Amino acid sequence: AIKGLKKSGVMSCAKHFPGKGHAQVDSHLTLPIIPYPVDRLESFELFPFIKAIESGVDAIMTSHVFFPAFEPCANLPATLSKNVLTNLIRNKYNYEGLIITDDLEMGAITERYGIANASELAFDAGADLLLICHTLTEQRLAAENLYKKAQNSKETSNRVIASLQRIEKMRTMIGTFPKTSFRQTELIDKHRDLIETVSEKSIKFLRYEKSAIPAGKEKKHLLFVLPMISALVKVEEEHESAGLTKLCSDFFTHSKQVIYNPTWSSREIINAVSVFNNSETQIIFFSYNSHIFRGQSEAIKTLSEGRDDFILAAIRNPYDLLEQQQVRTLAATFGFRTPAILALLRVLAGEKSFSCDGWPIRV
Known part of the structure; x- marks a missing residue:
């Protein structure tokens, strides 16, 4: 499917990394925990994502799920985990595409971290695009906080540049589509x-x-x-x-x-x-x-x-x-x-x- 989309000039996104099919609660409301060991996760939950990366998937969306096998910090969801987003996706699987968060207004995030704080944590963890899908004030606050942090931190500034380069690469691909005026x-x-x-x-x-x-x-x-x-x-x-x-x-x-x-x-x-x-x-x-x-x-x-x-x-x-x-x-x-x-x-x-x-x- 990914190869077919790419051939047709359509971006693809694999979600929700590293998997959430066995979550026992809804992450829209609270934080799910998937307690399986690494060998089980690699052979089952992670398997389709590995194949997606090998097929050239353009983006990966994170899951608001806690995986203790990957993250020692209790109840830290994958979306906010550097161990998952950077150490696993970037370093272990050598993925260079976009990493996108799931909506940061979901209960698994807001009940513990707040949206603005979670936005910083997700970006620091390795996310390129932060989704805040509904509330304009929250979107502005997150953007302002990240802007201030980039001004005061060379590391954050470099990360912003790297993410913008990945985003621009995707924008360039999207820009090749003919413009339409359909309603x-x-x-x-x-x-x-x-x-x-x-x-x-x-x-x-x-x-x-x-x-x-x-x-x-x-x-x-x-x-x-x-x-x-x-x-x-x-x-x-x-x-x-x-x-x-x-x-x-x-x-x-x-x-x-x-x-x-x-x-x-x-x-x-x-x-x-x-x-x-x-x-x-x-x-x-x-x-x-x-x-x-x-x-x-x-x-x-x-x-x-x-x-x-x-x-x-x-x-x-x-x-x-x-x-x-x-x-x-x-x-x-x-x-x-x-x-x-x-x-x-x-x-x-x-x-x-x-x-x-x-x-x-x-x-």
């Missing part, structure tokens, strides 16, 4: 059919109960249980939570919707659902990383008990489905943006076919 809406309209096709083909069912599929927009007594995405992460589009509600209510006009915070306890979720839940209700539960947020997982187990028509749709991470063996209808959208949700709703309404084959992951 965003024009691009969306131009590729709408492709987006819909990809989204529809991405809907996968692990298994299903045929009688559970509503198969009609006029179906009554449907209750959609939907995550409040904006309450969880700042780095995602905040309008998506409201968008889920509107999509479901517009598509299934007789349906009801309940919004839950993904971090709620099972009791809080069940209490919210109980307002509309009765013997005639069919529940369609959209999970959002329930394999991490145990309240969701426990609520799903309780709400699905004795209900053959209960549907669980994992709209963020498909691994949510693997711990819900009691649910007879399990689906994954591989995304919570509008095209993915619309594709699922069309399947549920019987307008589009779906498949249990062709999963891109081992399930």
Whole structure:
């Protein structure tokens, strides 16, 4: 993929170094710890990054995860670790491309360090680009602090120059693209059919109960249980939570919707659902990383008990489905943006076919 992108003149970025797939908590909220020894990390977590570097990846994004095997300072995330960014990426793997931080406004960083302090630590550790994705005052403060530090430190000044050279190298490559004057809406309209096709083909069912599929927009007594995405992460589009509600209510006009915070306890979720839940209700539960947020997982187990028509749709991470063996209808959208949700709703309404084959992951 990296070689193909490069051949087409597109920059590539491998993330999140040195890996975060086995994190047990969400770094948007708090600091995950991956405690494996070096030999395991090199053979598993680091393996795809090593191959990416060998393939000429243009940038590497860091992870806000603590790896005690690489970093002796307790609870110092990889993003802020010189042992990881310089000693490992630069020195051991001889990587010369850009090192980019993940968003420094995420909980794993802000709960311990603060954004301005973390910006300095990340830069000192070896990062070239510091992402502060939302708050202008924080962006300015971090820039001012780094500017002052560079004025007073030859080492920092030299590091700034080295990072600017790497950035300029990438800017030069980007600058070779022909300039376009397309509006965003024009691009969306131009590729709408492709987006819909990809989204529809991405809907996968692990298994299903045929009688559970509503198969009609006029179906009554449907209750959609939907995550409040904006309450969880700042780095995602905040309008998506409201968008889920509107999509479901517009598509299934007789349906009801309940919004839950993904971090709620099972009791809080069940209490919210109980307002509309009765013997005639069919529940369609959209999970959002329930394999991490145990309240969701426990609520799903309780709400699905004795209900053959209960549907669980994992709209963020498909691994949510693997711990819900009691649910007879399990689906994954591989995304919570509008095209993915619309594709699922069309399947549920019987307008589009779906498949249990062709999963891109081992399930």
